[in-house]
Amino acid sequence: MNTFEDLFSEYAGRITDTVNEQESVFIQYCKLFSSIITDSFYVLDIVQKQFCYIKPDNLFLCDHSVEEAMRLGHDFYTQIIHPDDLPLWINILKIIPQYLDRKDKWNEIDYFSCTLRLLRKYSFSSHFLSQMVYQRMKPICLNNNLRYLICIVENSTDKKAGNLFLHNKDKSTYEEYNFITRRWKQDKIEILTEREKAILMLAQQCKNTVEIANELCKGQHTIRNQIKALFNKLKVHSMQEALQISKNRLK
Template sequence: MAKQIDDFFSMKNTVRSLSESDKGKTMDYLAPIKAFARTTYKSIYIIDYQVKGFEYVSANPLFLCGHTPEEVQQMGYGFYFKYVPETDLDLLLRINTLGFDLYEKQPLEERLLYSITYDFRLRNQEGKDLMINQKLTPLFLTETGQVWKALCVISLSNEQHAGNVKVHKQGTDEVMLYDFDAECWRVQEKIKLSEREQEILQYSSRGFSIKEIAEALFVSPDTVKFHRRKMFEKLEVANISEALSYATHNKLI
């Protein structure tokens, strides 16, 4: 059966009507989002589940595949059908179902605390695949608990394969990771970096070399290398660039 845009919208999260109270929540809410978009290298867009489309798309070119923000906003979910490879499009549809199935089971008063992250490929106008990470978090719920509007933040992924579906709850150190082989969610503790590892990452993010980090921390370069190796093992990454990307995505620094 051919996939359709409506496949992205769960029957469990159908927003058919909005109360005056719902509508009152959104007065000028886009202004701070637009300001944030101007200060970050990440791409940002807003999903409106009532109209089944995009309400806002930032000007960052990472997500645009050569289009203007206005063109992508007009395309809405048609953008995915044009620029996401078929296998990853199937994955996105499955993640959509998994996410809303899990979300429906959470207490209404806690639903705004959850966010979901995952990786998939975008194929740009030159036919080159780019692995990106998308983080989706609800902005507004209806009075009955459906997600009305959601914020999506896109950045480059440090993963080699699509998927990697994780659900985070604000205020906890637990992460729910979806196991596609066992078809179930698994709870794991959030990775914690030592104070020294955080210091090394923070200096690395400022462009410091190993020698410069060692001088700043009053330790030897070999000590910095030791902590870096232990950190790479902990994060399961191969280099400092991947470590920075992972730590940023997962709020470890």
């Protein structure tokens, strides 16, 4: 059975604009895929600096239309990304191809991820409000060169932008880019215990410490200590942060 990446490579050469009556099979596949996911989804052509497809979802579009985004292409980012984060995103679009020039890494890579702020305008406010989002970027290679990024955007509880991660297919390691030293650092993914996974699952259901203790038939003091140990392991200070990391980076 063909994967999404297989279909992309097969039909990439025949991608057409979304308003064209003779839509490519790939665009139809994108529409089908985007209709069953809740997050924003788009495909960026790195070489042409144009969008191949954008799901009509307001999280990424920020009250702009798909037609406007498709027309502006790469310049659309200047309309929706916080001015302080825009240089970061432009830099990321340079860093990823540079990293992928190491051809031996292609088979190991699953996807890249970053956080950044989008601009949102509300009628009751005289200025833009920023919304932190988490973006996953799946690289697609054509003729041994990066050509497309399949991007999925979702809400994030991270407090600041400025990170770039590489997630490997082995699910045991990841790499983080340091924008100051301009180097990648590899690290191991923390493996959670069965109890820690249960605590996170219950916390995701908005259960407090008392309720979690009752569900797991443990004392409240025991659960508090286990939550504290979990925070130390994940290097976070809140359950909200722990849930975000467990969703994006943990086994």
